[in-house]
Amino acid sequence: MRVYDVELTSRLLLGTAQYPSPAILTAAVEASGSEVVTVSLRREAAGGREGQAFWSLISSLGVRVLPNTAGCHSVKEAVTTAQMAREVFDTPWIKLEVIGETDTLCPDVFGLVEAARILSAEGFQVFPYTTEDLVTAERLLAAGCKVLMPWGAPIGTGLGLTNVYGLRSLRAHFPEVPLIVDAGLGLPSQAARAMELGFDAVLLNTAVAKAGDPAVMARAFALAVEAGLAARDADPMEPRDMAAPSTPVLGKAVLG
Amino acid sequence: MKIIVNGQPREVRSVCLDALLVELRFKHIAAATAVNGAFVPRAQRAATQLEEGDSLEVLVPMQGG
Numbered sequence: 001m002r003v004y005d006v007e008l009t010s011r012l013l014l015g016t017a018q019y020p021s022p023a024i025l026t027a028a029v030e031a032s033g034s035e036v037v038t039v040s041l042r043r044e045a046a047g048g049r050e051g052q053a054f055w056s057l058i059s060s061l062g063v064r065v066l067p068n069t070a071g072c073h074s075v076k077e078a079v080t081t082a083q084m085a086r087e088v089f090d091t092p093w094i095k096l097e098v099i100g101e102t103d104t105l106c107p108d109v110f111g112l113v114e115a116a117r118i119l120s121a122e123g124f125q126v127f128p129y130t131t132e133d134l135v136t137a138e139r140l141l142a143a144g145c146k147v148l149m150p151w152g153a154p155i156g157t158g159l160g161l162t163n164v165y166g167l168r169s170l171r172a173h174f175p176e177v178p179l180i181v182d183a184g185l186g187l188p189s190q191a192a193r194a195m196e197l198g199f200d201a202v203l204l205n206t207a208v209a210k211a212g213d214p215a216v217m218a219r220a221f222a223l224a225v226e227a228g229l230a231a232r233d234a235d236p237m238e239p240r241d242m243a244a245p246s247t248p249v250l251g252k253a254v255l256g
Numbered sequence: 257m258k259i260i261v262n263g264q265p266r267e268v269r270s271v272c273l274d275a276l277l278v279e280l281r282f283k284h285i286a287a288a289t290a291v292n293g294a295f296v297p298r299a300q301r302a303a304t305q306l307e308e309g310d311s312l313e314v315l316v317p318m319q320g321g
Binding site: 015016017018019025038039040041042043044050051052054055058067068070076080081083084085087088089155183205206 | 262263285286287288289290293294295297298313314315316317318319320321
């Protein structure tokens, strides 16, 4: 998969939040085989020790970082956060979140498009966290985005792909655009489904971080993503309503 | 003078942002700054003067999803 000017082998992007410990985070990232992890910027008390320790740990993993604008509810907040993230993390990549509604963390797609336009003009490579809406997708591409990240379900819910029709339409409508299902996945089977539907990758955090054993779950997601991709490439059979015997009927003995 | 640092009122001596980060013990870490909601790039810190009542944000790397 090629996103902006970078070729990625792994189709699983992993978040770094909510792990029980830095050691478990490290084990999960390694088990996932992910080449990209999401990070954030936050306030810290004088000295910045926790932030520095976290940054040292991420730097030691040898992965690419995708900073986010999580928690931003306005275009101005998101743009300023992106500018700050570019300086700290030294990358033009930004996972752009402009949140419009608190209960569902539904993207404010109007603000998202505006922020994407501003940031693209400033040289950012924007990964917009969006819905499956086709018109919004068109606008984001026109704003300069070269990849889209529709939600599977609201962040942290683990509900999986709540609008398969919408996601399928998005895939069919933009066959050439890298599409990453971002957020809402709870189980590896849901990640496999996303890949079977033709998505290029999945991004998740809570499903791994909040599992009883995050490293094992990270591995499970990696396998599922690989399985889904292989299945799609293998050209699956068409489903049908009536049974069709798989064992040959010809040559069956008459015994009854 | 009194300013707001990461949402908390602080009494500080330095006026220049560069010096202020030293005073606040943020100097040698990977951090990004914003004054009154506007990003101040590292290269502009030395030329940025703060005034009474200004709001400074100093953000550092953190876990994210």
